[in-house]
Amino acid sequence: MPPSSLSTHGHLIRISQVFQEQTAGIFSRLGISKTSALGQEYHWAKDFTAESIADQTASIFMRWHIPVHHAWPCNPQKMEGFIERAAQAMLKKFGGLDVQTILVGQLSSGSASGYYKHLASNLRGRVLQLFPEVAARGLDAESQDPGKSTLFCLVGREGLYCGVQSPRAANGFYPGGTKFIAQGDENTISRAGAKIAEALHYLRLHRSAPPEGSHWLELGASPGGMTSELLNRDYRVTAVDRAPLDARLRHERQLLFVQCDVAEFQPPAAARYDALLCDLNGEAADSMQQVIRLAPSLKSGGLVVFTLKMPGIATVHGALTLVDEVCSAASQAGLRVVAQTHLSYNRHEFTVFLEKV
Known part of the structure; x- marks a missing residue:
């Protein structure tokens, strides 16, 4: 039947x-x-x-x-x-x-x-x-x-x-949605580690995550919760933030930390990243512009995990207008929306997954 x-x-x-x-x-x-x-x-x-x-x-x-x-x-x-x-x-x-x-x-x-x-x-x-x-x-x-x-x-x-x-x-493997992922103990750098772990678990609904050894470009990395989670999954990470990373990440061999404003960061000419993670604070449209600026350094089919934050937006119309604005800008720049959702570790924000066409 x-x-x-x-x-x-x-x-x-x-x-x-x-x-x-x-x-x-x-x-x-x-x-x-x-x-x-x-x-x-x-x-x-x-x-x-x-x-x-x-x-x-x-x-x-x-x-x-x-x-x-x-x-x-x-x-x-x-x-x-x-x-x-x-x-x-x-x-x-x-x-x-x-x-x-x-x-x-x-x-x-x-x-x-x-x-x-x-x-x-x-x-x-x-x-x-x-x-x-x-x-x-x-x-x-x-x-x-x-x-x-x-x-x-x-x-x-x-x-x-x-x-x-x-x-x-x-919109989830479990009854009710995504898998609950514990934030860790008192030694965990930040709750953001569980946030990217949940995002990668959700991504499996639509496509596979980048394989071990893939190179991530992370924008807005401080203090390093997401960075730590990516490293624990055997990824290489280039992390960018004007604020320092947690001292516990200082000797990670798979990590390159660039301490500068994201708007000033210029990747090496030959750099080609497998994935880009953006969890920048501030206006979502401004954050997406940084992703678009750096998208030429992504490989074809490269993944983008983007936190679409909505500071000051309290209405459904305002939220949907912003989502449309940000995703339209990404599409025009050759980034295809794979999925968009609200995860358990999201607050007043959405997580958007994109691929470089």
Whole structure:
């Protein structure tokens, strides 16, 4: 049975907490009027399908989403035999469907209680017993094909919500989005290391990351959190910033640090970088101009990971106007947008992935 044969009851959409005050404007741009809040960041958009998006650019605010093919509004903690009843209902609804794996997560990922985390794990275990062909493949979130269909399920005190979607279309390998990556211990240079780690994990939805040994040009590197993460992945890094890097990076053999203003940096004439990382503070349009200026030093097909920051912009219209302005400038300079999203380590900003054409 193909996924297209399933009846759809709207979409389950995740909007990051940082944008919760703009949800009305986001939904208006998406053409959504009937919603129910679920968990901390989720919304059941009952009058929405992927084909009905009124403004495609506004989809950048949808951190993760699936069609709702099965919904059971209830309170699992007060439901006797919830796991067995839920598993049997999923078998009845999705039995015979060709999916690569079945993944179950919790609606409120930040909940202090571990109840729903354990419930999600136990429910997945029982469901896989009822889907032996899926269980035999042994696929987890990390081993999925981003373009093949997965049965995603989320469970919380608001009930159970399931839908079939490819990880790429859902915008994440895990139920709810990207993989949580710990920031490290007290010896971690900065939280930015987890930020680039999450970005490279997300990138796998669309293309492979540069192989080990690739040469990155990093703009706005200080204090070196992202630099450290790239070095730990066996990349070579040319890091540029007018502020110094953390002293712990001083003797890294794979690192060349150039202490100057990014606007004054000139790469050697023969330099050709495999990837460029830009996490500059300040206006996004100005930062993109530096990327465009240095793009001739990127190899063909070279990757750009760009943090699109929005200081002072508090409206959906303002954010989308800026995204369009920055991405249009990049496109005109021969940089193709591969993907754009809001990650868990992003604040009031987006991460944009581009390739040199």
